[in-house]
Amino acid sequence: MSRQVRIMRGREWARPVRPVRREVLSVTPELEEARPPLLFVPGFGHGAWAFAEHWLDHAASRGFPAHAMSLRGHGGSGPAPEATLRAYAHDVTQVAASLPRQAVLVGHGAGALVVAHALARYPARAAVLVAPVFGGWATLGAALRRNPVGTLPAVVGGRLRLSRRQLFSRELPEDEARRYVSRLGRAGRRAQWQLLAGRDAEPAVGRPPVLVLGSPDDRVVPASALTRAARRYGSAPLLFPGMGHDMMLDARWREPVDAILDWLEKEPPAAGR
């Protein structure tokens, strides 16, 4: 990862990202406790609803103002079939900058990659990467092995169909898992390709502390990818064995979110300072 700061962004200045309607679901604690707001960023196919199921309420009950957004083309946000990773990262910085105070960005799946890109453009208080999908050809290989029928169309620009066995552990009741999978949408064609062969995220501005967590039994993110992602930020991943990829929806959703909030309460020191 290049450590050099990038100042000139002529191409980006010349072509600003088009505005779009953005869905943001918020649950704020009854008592203001001067805790930083959390912004949950779902991965490809998911919307703000995935966090509204359990995590938003739980974070708010522990005193954190909690917000979840849908990337463009997902959930209740405006349609954007030609969206790119840059547009997704733009959506995240827009929502983050609209919050009253410096936010903690929490990205899940490919949303963690979007957060990594957004960190280069917004000095977050801290960042949490949950089961991060940082892309690359290894990710495609893993997905093809596990779910060839659902993955192949995505290679040619079609929809990526994740199966419930990839996303959830067996502890989650079948009907619930089926209900979640039926709500999945799709990411933009170009963004899917960029996930495979896109550029690395630039270094984060403001040197936020970063926590990486995931599950060794995740069928989307191999354990080696998890370790690699954590090493980028100079740490080791926090592991929750037995959970599926969608940690915010799986049966034991409470454990990872509690770990995140505990970590934030300890006011982690900024990395590399």
Add this chain to the structure above:
Amino acid sequence: MSTSTDHGRPDPEATTLALTRDGRPVSDRGGTVCVIGAGASGLTAIKNLKEHGFGVDCYERETGVGGAWNWRHDRSPVYASTHLISSRPFTQFPDFPMPDDWPDYPHHSQLLAYFERYADHFDLRAHIWFGTEVVRVEPVEGDRWDVTTRSTGGYGPERTSRYAAVVVANGHNWSPKLPRYEGLEQFRGEVVHASSYKDPAQLRGKRVLVVGAGNTGCDIAVEGAQQASRCWHSTRRGYWYAPKYVLGRPADQVNDALLALRVPRRVRQWLYHWTLRLTVGDLTRFGLPAPDHRVYETHPIANSQLVYYVGHGQITPVPDVARFHPHAVELTDGRQIDPELVVFATGYLPRFEFLDPKVLGDDAGTGRPTLWLNAFAPGHPTLAVAGLVQPDSGVFTLSHWQSVLFARLLQLRLTRPDRAAAFAATVTGKAGERYSGPVKESTRHWFEVAHADYLRAVQRALHDLEASR
């Protein structure tokens, strides 16, 4: 002592070790950095210094943030219709985007809302002493600074604090520049500087002469065309009046698309002239003088309406003013006109009255500091000036990177003194460097910069500073 009601105020009661030259105690603020002014450049300096782990005290003479962009401030130059000249992507802080549903060229009230949100988002107000003006800034041994402050308006006692470093962000658009004309004192009509022009109602039904073709002068001339019974617009020379939109996009975004491709300046000038000829046309047909320079050689004027109203006969372009008579104004071509109201949109001068001019490398006292990157003074490694630039784009991006560079420099002074010393040598060697092509000489153009040239220079400085870290 201060009018602020903010919580968590900075507490300057520190150990008093030293005395000022006139024998008052100095409170030592240790490694804390002092920022002068809480306008756009001051705010981004506080935020970036804080982000790099420094304690910050900021002194602001007014009672709110936003500096020039806060219309409530008595030194604010904004008028009711002030809009941005550069479009949003060039104007916002690079790490805190403006809402993308705002217009391409936001209004000044939106700018103020943006700065207030920036201050709250990064919790900057706790660092600001509102209603406090800086009287003196003096270098003391060890590259530290004694900053003397008092309540705005001169009430209350002066107090002096010692800081590890100082960022001067007092703005350059508040001290009006008034040209001298023969007979101006005898002129019976009303004379105002654009700084006291606030509302088009001031022009309604009057015969108005607007002097100056900066962006403000052109805006006021356009409002004169809409409101006044007669409007003359006096300019020293012919200018390029660029429309705010070309090819259906904000003009600066089109320009930067070319810059990103590294199209050479001469080619861009040629393309620009060609585009203007196609869209705006031959300005001499309207009675405007032909420009005596190529585009990019004066501060850009972005105004789509001026030429439109000249074409409607609502604005009469006239040459420079020669002298004033009690009831008339004589122009350099011998013509006489009879305005009731003269508006001087003749700009502002940067002023640093709390600082010895020699500190900023201005030994002759001309009011033009000699700095590197328009920010760093030779011989004073812990001093930076933020926002002393006239870019062909937004200022705030530039002052953001200036303050990032300064914060990193201050960090390296502690961890890698050799690198900081190398930086200081560069400052001495390159002071006075310019970041634009040839520009017309004027009190404004000496700190004119081309944003791309300038930002590339800052990027190089940042990389050299941190090389192989």
